[in-house]
Amino acid sequence: MMTEYDGPELLSELSEKLESKREELSVFFAEARAKLPMPLYASVDIRDAGWKVAAVDANAYPAGFNNVGSPDLTHLSEHLQKWLKNEHPNASLLHIWPEGHTRNKGYVENLITLQQLFSKGGMEVTVGSPDLNGLDTVEGITGVLKLSHTVADGELLVLGKSPDLVILNNDLSHGPLEGIGGIPVAPPQAMGWYQRRKSNHFRHAQPFIDQAAEILDIDPWLLGTHWFVSEDKCLEKETCLIELAAQVDSFLEFLKRKYDDYGIEGEPVLFVKNDSGTYGLGILEIRSGEHLMNLSNRKVNKLTYGKGGAEAIDFLIQEGVPTALSIDDHVIEPCIYGAGGHSCSTFYRANPKKGVMANLNTPSTKFLQPDDISKMEGGDLILERVDSWHALVAELAMLAMGSELAELTSSVVSHD
Missing domain, CATH: 3.40.50.11280 (Glutamate-cysteine ligase, N-terminal domain)
Structure with a gap:
């Protein structure tokens, strides 16, 4: 299914273990949710490489509810109403x-x-x-x-x-x-991009990923991405850029060792993102420190441009996860919408023009419902992970959002 990458189908091999630990995981999630201010709603972008699965973005105020299919809307509405009944x-x-x-x-x-x-x-x-x-x-x-x-x-x-x-x-x-x-405001304003940081989300996510991986007795790397942050407009300063390029090469070497350990063929890739949020604007793919050093001014300017013309200062350097999901010559990535920390609905971004590592949050992408996928050859293989691996990492991301929210509302003056 993948042209640039090939690796073991670890998620398929581990599916029985996941099922056997479902009850223990349910207890873990219930206990974690009870301690946190779970958000009214959220959406999570998932990448499934076959050998690993990860939430690569988590949105506190998602648009795109119109892309949720009719069967899932009922489920989503029930969880929204449950949250409202409990909280307001x-x-x-x-x-x-x-x-x-x-x-x-x-x-x-x-x-x-x-x-x-x-x-x-x-x-x-x-x-x-x-x-x-x-x-x-x-x-x-x-x-x-x-x-x-x-x-x-x-x-x-x-x-x-x-x-x-x-x-x-x-x-x-x-x-x-x-x-x-x-x-009162829901989700709380504390999660707004005027102060929220993508890197802070992933920092909060890691302890939950580690706990889930311990329950499953697997490498936490199989459930998340590695990352670091470049601060203070480093891309515009030559001395800083040289140091950053060395960091990038070191990071890529770490990922190459991981690829070797698991028998994965292909070259690891990093993505550079505005740490203060983006609509898919300003996301660049880099394959080496030299690649970073040689970025054109146009690409750097695109990267530093934020929503509404705001200038990006800090950047998230994140491990890229290729997608192993494809159908009818379209590469696919799941997008899960949830309420109260629960995974409630899934639709899929699909793009015939993009590669397996590409950002799919682009104008040429179309949206497919589970019903659409089920009618296509190979669709069953994609759908069987909706309530297993994909829901798992989505709900881990929602726990992280609850943890973010708890920290943000305790450390800053609330605007709600």
């Missing part, structure tokens, strides 16, 4: 605070889906922000979304009423919400 049992008026992407029909469709998901609990659900007050409606893929006039001037008022809870669907790259008073 008296809430009856919810207000979704969106991004400003009103011209992106896919994003608007995401908001329509979110509104429907929360409305299933019998609550009134409005959508809007002060930035969108000039618009009455915005157009999605399947219909029109009505926006509600929103005032945030020391107190949040939507159509003259104060919501019980703000559902945040905005990644807060530009800072926390202002003028909303003491209304």
Whole structure:
């Protein structure tokens, strides 16, 4: 299935062990969730190489709910309602605070889906922000979304009423919400990209990965990625860049030894990402320290450009995980959506133009539902891991998000 990489099917070989440890893992997850503030919702990008599986990104305010298939929407809605009942049992008026992407029909469709998901609990659900007050409606893929006039001037008022809870669907790259008073926000604003760091997520993830690996008696490397952080605009300073290139080569040598240990053929790759979040912008693939040294100014500028023109300062250097999943000449990666720390739904990014190591969060990527996959040759092999390895690493990532949140809300002044 893979052209550039070949290795043992360790996940298949270990599947019986995973099943035999399912009860012990369930206890581990239940105990961990009970100690943490689990987020209302989250999405996790998964890479499955056949010999390892890893969560490579975890989103606190995901868009893309419109890509979730109908059967999974019911499951997702049930877990969202359960979270609300536990955390905000008296809430009856919810207000979704969106991004400003009103011209992106896919994003608007995401908001329509979110509104429907929360409305299933019998609550009134409005959508809007002060930035969108000039618009009455915005157009999605399947219909029109009505926006509600929103005032945030020391107190949040939507159509003259104060919501019980703000559902945040905005990644807060530009800072926390202002003028909303003491209304609770979910997921909390502390997870916004104005202060959250990708590297901090992976730092919080590692202890949970280690514990799951201990239960399974496997190498933790099979459930995660290695990484380090380059700080203070290092890519723009020659002396620092030379040191960073040496670090990159050392990191790649470590990965080559891992490949040799497991009999994996192919050259390891690293990805350089903005540590302060990105929409898939500014992600570069590097194969050596020399490759890093020889990056063109155009590529460096692309890498340092953040959302809304914000300049990236720190970079996550992360092990690349090739995907062993493909169907009809499309490379595939799972994207799992969850609520309250539980894996609830899966869809797949699919791209016929990309290689097995490439970032698939691009405009040329299309989305496939499990129903679509099931009808394709080889689809069963992909779907059989949904509730096993893929759910495992997704829920480990959600534990990490809960741990991040606990740290962020205890160490900084909360804006909620």
